[in-house]
Amino acid sequence: MPGIRKPGPIAPRFWRKVDIKGVDECWLWLASFGFRDYGKFKLNGTYVAAHRIAYELTFGPIEKGKIICHKCDNPSCCNPYHLFQGTQSDNNADKYRKGRGANQYYRQENAK
Numbered sequence: 001m002p003g004i005r006k007p008g009p010i011a012p013r014f015w016r017k018v019d020i021k022g023v024d025e026c027w028l029w030l031a032s033f034g035f036r037d038y039g040k041f042k043l044n045g046t047y048v049a050a051h052r053i054a055y056e057l058t059f060g061p062i063e064k065g066k067i068i069c070h071k072c073d074n075p076s077c078c079n080p081y082h083l084f085q086g087t088q089s090d091n092n093a094d095k096y097r098k099g100r101g102a103n104q105y106y107r108q109e110n111a112k
C-alpha cells in the first residue's frame, strides 16, 4: 500500500478536512460542499472537487479529460483507495451496472 504523499502546503490543509479512517472505510469530507454532494476545496482561488484533490495528492495528476469516480458510491468520500480515474462513459457504465442509471429505472418500470 503506498503512503499518502504530502507535497507542498496543500496536503496538510486538505487532509485536515477529511475524516481519515481505515483503507476499507469511507473518509468523509468534513468541510464545505458544492458540486452536488461532493466536497469542495479552495485551490488557487477556485473551488475544486475534494475527491479529485484526494486522488491527485495520492496518485499524481489526473489525465486530461478523465473524471474521478467513486467505487463506494459515496460522493463525499475522499478515501483515495475508493477512487479511480475514468471517463464520463465509464462512470455511466458503472452507474448502470449498479442500477443507478436513469435508463435502468426506465427499463424496470417498463418491464412490469
Ligand SMILES: [Zn+2]
Pocket (backbone or CB within 6 Å): 025, 026, 027, 072, 073, 074, 077, 078, 079, 082
Ligand atoms: Zn468511500
